[in-house]
Amino acid sequence: MLKKLLFAMLLCTFLQVQAQENLNFNNNKEITSPEINSDKSITFRLMAPGAKKVELQGDMLGHNNPVPMNKQDDGLWTYTTPPVKPELYSYSFIVDGLKIRDANNVYQIRDVASVVNVVIVPDGKAENYLVKDVPHGTVSKRWYKSPGNEKNRRISIYTPPGYEEGKNKYPVLYLLHGMGGDEEAWLALGRTAQILDNLIAQGKAKPMIVVMPNGNVAQGAAPGEDSKGMYKPTMQLPHTMDGKMEETFMDILKFIEVSYRVNANQANRAIAGLSMGGFHSLHISRFYPKTFDYVGLFSPAIMPFSKTTSPVYENFDVTLKKQFSNGLKLYWIGIGKTDFLYKSVADYRKKLDEYGVKYTYSESEGGHTWSNWRDYLVTFSQQLFK
Known part of the structure; x- marks a missing residue:
């Protein structure tokens, strides 16, 4: 009886672990994008292991649009801006020439026929927008x-x-x-x-x-x-x-x-x-x-x-x-x-x-x-x- 009870407990634990793995999409780490850093720079991230070129386009970049993102060994592309002023900014990714939205950012706004992601860098005048x-x-x-x-x-x-x-x-x-x-x-x-x-x-x-x-x-x-x-x-x-x-x-x-x-x-x-x-x-x-x-x-x-x-x-x-x-x-x-x-x-x-x-x-x-x-x-x- 004790052996059956131990087997049932082990089976239950195994199933819970498997279920958790499924929920975590095979243990892929969660991606945060955009991330506002302490110096008010912004880090953008996009998982695109098959992409040959990924760029960031956004009004926080001024006239330096678009800028190339950097690819890591695991296929994660990143770019960190210089410190920016408090403001509401819009942006998009360009993957091999195709403009896409940031899948890790649910905050989006339609501007005429385009949909863009947005991020608010707090303090200063941006406090009015929060x-x-x-x-x-x-x-x-x-x-x-x-x-x-x-x-x-x-x-x-x-x-x-x-x-x-x-x-x-x-x-x-x-x-x-x-x-x-x-x-x-x-x-x-x-x-x-x-x-x-x-x-x-x-x-x-x-x-x-x-x-x-x-x-x-x-x-x-x-x-x-x-x-x-x-x-x-x-x-x-x-x-x-x-x-x-x-x-x-x-x-x-x-x-x-x-x-x-x-x-x-x-x-x-x-x-x-x-x-x-x-x-x-x-x-x-x-x-x-x-x-x-x-x-x-x-x-x-x-x-x-x-x-x-x-x-x-x-x-x-x-x-x-x-x-x-x-x-x-x-x-x-x-x-x-x-x-x-x-x-x-x-x-x-x-x-x-x-x-x-x-x-x-x-x-x-x-x-x-x-x-x-x-x-x-x-x-x-x-x-x-x-």
């Missing part, structure tokens, strides 16, 4: 009727901490994305909810509602989220910058002011956007006078309007001067020194200077990047509704 132990707002995806576009459309809305439990009315920031983006861009790449949660908790920003619409009026919603199905996203869609977005913007404003507890007046409305969204913000705020007290142009795509007949772009100089006579509290412009739109923004500023109007200008390092646009949101949102 989820902290503070009161949190709510992000909802709502559908609204847009008579001007003859369809139902989806919109992302951030409500500040305490909105659902309270009765207070709030100011509203309308935050617009760039070309190729949609109603998900500012939440995913812009970290809007985390930024607002943290700034509000610190008392640096007023509690506000942030409305993030889809600026592509040809879409009902982000790719894969409406009846058109799972098609491949593209950069430019019909009616992208021809006045249709501006003409139908009041469908959005009316939906918000009927559906949410807001202070529905000029002093409690702000509008801002990046690139194409900066173009839209410029013209929406000008086309609808006495609607917004705060306007933010983040790397705005300021373009000529000669190829469109939209009434939005008529009498530009006259209506622009009139806008500044309507009691604007803040007209904020931000651009990177190496942004490809730098000259057009400089020309626009020259026009404003000739008019003798007051605006706030911020010039940053870098180019047409989310790193800059997140910075601009942090700065701009702290100046609203004071």
Whole structure:
């Protein structure tokens, strides 16, 4: 009997070991990638024993893209960056010419038609992007009727901490994305909810509602989220910058002011956007006078309007001067020194200077990047509704 009991125990132990080996995929060591080191360098790892060449591509590398990774004897490819600044970085691997994602990093973001991995190096300004132990707002995806576009459309809305439990009315920031983006861009790449949660908790920003619409009026919603199905996203869609977005913007404003507890007046409305969204913000705020007290142009795509007949772009100089006579509290412009739109923004500023109007200008390092646009949101949102 004792021998049978010992045999059963040994068999059970053997089966447990075998099962554990299966769970560990034949005892292969677990790979950590990316790994943020104490000096704020980042180590990337990829197991690809059959690959002949593996490269790392990422915005933490600056202009040194891509860089070769080093192959170890066991087939593990590695690369450690120099120390980098605190920031949210995106990256991909290139294996024998094929761009792939990091299988050991579940954190991914879609940027137009590309999906990239992301990593946040903490401290400094990146603390704004982290989820902290503070009161949190709510992000909802709502559908609204847009008579001007003859369809139902989806919109992302951030409500500040305490909105659902309270009765207070709030100011509203309308935050617009760039070309190729949609109603998900500012939440995913812009970290809007985390930024607002943290700034509000610190008392640096007023509690506000942030409305993030889809600026592509040809879409009902982000790719894969409406009846058109799972098609491949593209950069430019019909009616992208021809006045249709501006003409139908009041469908959005009316939906918000009927559906949410807001202070529905000029002093409690702000509008801002990046690139194409900066173009839209410029013209929406000008086309609808006495609607917004705060306007933010983040790397705005300021373009000529000669190829469109939209009434939005008529009498530009006259209506622009009139806008500044309507009691604007803040007209904020931000651009990177190496942004490809730098000259057009400089020309626009020259026009404003000739008019003798007051605006706030911020010039940053870098180019047409989310790193800059997140910075601009942090700065701009702290100046609203004071």
